[in-house]
Amino acid sequence: MEKGKLDKQETLSLRKKHIGPSCKLFFKSDPLKIVRASGSYMYDEEGNRYLDCINNVCHVGHCHPHVVSAATQQMAVLNTNSRFLHDNLVLYAERLTALFPPKLSVCFFVNSGSEANDLALRLARTHTGHRDVITLDHAYHGHVTSLIDISPYKFNHPGGDGKPDWVHVAPVADIYRGKYTDKDYTIEQLSEKYADEVKMLCQKSSKEGGRVCIFYAESMQSCGGQIVFPPGYLRQVYKHVREAGGVCLADEVQVGFGRVGSHMWAFQTQGDDIVPDIVTLGKPMGNGHPVSAVVTTREIAESFGATGMEYFNTFGGNPVSAAVANAVLDVIENEKLRENATEIGNFLMQEFRQLQKKHELIGDVRGQGMFLGVDLVKDRETREPATAEAAYINKRLKENYVLLSADGPYRNVLKFKSPLVFSLENAKELVSKVDSIMEEMKQVEHCVNGVVEQNGATEKPSSKSKKHTQWITK
Structure with missing residues (x-):
């Protein structure tokens, strides 16, 4: 072992000793120790190479040389408090806002998607004078207290306190296994029925005296199971919310910066006339560097400023962060990564739908660009979620040097969100290995005792399954 380096067990021991126990690892029973990465690949301490289908943070590829160079060059010259004038901040803001509809012209730079969503709530409450929030079931918007309060993905699960009275939860417009x-x-x-659910919550809020402040939604919902809203849904929802005196937020932390391929921002897939009042950005913006933003209208920004309370963020948009974010846009444009997301995404959709014809386990294939979900079921008619099977597939993929995750309310949706540099060769490898593992499952399918581990959690599959199969993933 290289001098000064820890072996895997030493690293794990120190983590257990000094890192909070609620900070979970992927693959709890056999966590990966990743020591370097490049492009679409990550490498462990033994030199094993893993195809990364899980990492939507390193948007333009791990350790992209152009991004690394921009960071190191600016770091060697200056990095300082954002309250000093610096060209990087204003030039990046000009470039970023040019990618949005003209109405969205003002930026607030922060350090994470959570911080962006927290600030957005402050902006909305100040601008509208209202209190209540409408959120979607299964949504997750960040880890700070204000956002746990509006994230059913957290407050409805172990350790959660349930929703506050000022939060109203609308059913997510999941046309495969949702309310409708x-x-x-x-x-x-379906668009109308799901939008009417939001309309009813607006009316409920007004009757109870809170009045709607803001509608929060990812433009495509990630933690809910890679959900793509039916066409026309956001148009109707935005109309209802604005008529109730609220504003509309598009959370693009997961799906922004060209991940959907056809557009830079996922909200644009709902129509050219769909313009939110506030957009929040995060993960992909700095390719792993902590930089994020709130983009909003001049009117909302001025309402916030009119209170007299100064807003500053020490590190948000600092010279290094702005240089990194600008370099990410360079790579997206120069390497035509939106076009790549469309090409590879279409190929994967086509191939997964071919697998759907072959494997009864696949109930639905959905998504756009490099934001895809494969919904696994025990029975296509009942659509009973195949939670244990999803966990088993992810375990076997890891053993075959592919990293994928599962999510959704039942953790049965294989969740693809790779770096945008994912190639056709990478896509073929993923599909081939998923196909091989599903074939393997057909051959060995039988009843066994055991529990299933999924990213640190243990679950038993539903006893309602006709086959009562439990897949051991340890």
Whole structure:
């Protein structure tokens, strides 16, 4: 072992000793120690190479040389408090806002998606004078207290306190396994029915005296299971919320910066006329460097400033962060990563739908660009989620040097969100290995005793399954 380096067990021991126990690791029973990365690959301490289908943080590829160079060059010259004038900040703000509809022209730079969403709530409350928040079921918007309060993904799960009285939860517009599905309604009907749920919450809020301040939603919901809203949904929702005196937020922390391929921002896939009042950005903005932003209207920004309370963020938009963020945009544009997201995403959708014809385990394939979900089921008619099977597939993929995750309310959705540099060769490797593992499962499928581990949590599959199969993942 190299002098001064810890072996894996030493690293794990120190982590257990000094890092909070609620900070969980992927693959708890056999966590990976990653020591370097490049492009679409990550490498462990033994030199094993893993195909990264899980990392939406390193958006333009791990350790991209252009991004690394921008950071090191600026760090060698200056990094300081954002309250000094510096060209990097204003030039990046000009470039960033040019990528949005003209109405969205003012930036607040912060350090994380959580910080962006927290500030957005302050902006909305100041501007509207209202209190109440409408959020979507299964949503997650960040780890700070204000956002745990509006994230059912947290407050409805172990350790959560439930929702505050000023939070109203609308069913997510999941047309496959939501409150209303494509079994019973057309796409147009589904858009209207899910939007009407938000309308009713607006009316409820007004009657109770709180009044709607803001509607929070990821433009495509990630933690809920890679959900793509039916066409027309956001148009109707935004209309209802604005009529109630609220504003509308598009959380692009997971899906922004060209991940959907066809557009820079996922909210644009709902129509050219769909313009939120506030957009929050995070993870991909700095390719792993901590930089994020709130982009909003001049009107909302001036309402916030009119209170007389000064807002400053010591590190938000500092010279190094702005240089890094600018370099990320360079790479997206120069390497045509939006076009790559479309090409590879279309290929993966096509191939996963071919696998769907072959494997009854696949109930639904959905998504756009490099934001895809494969919903696994025990029975296609009942759509009973195949939680244990998803966990088993992820375990076997890891053993075959591919990193993927599962999410959704039942943790049965294989969740693809790789760096945008993912290649056709990478895509073929992923599909081939998923296919091979599903074939393997057909051959060995039988009843066994055991529990299933999924990213540190243990679960037993539903006893309602006809086959009662439990897949051991340890």
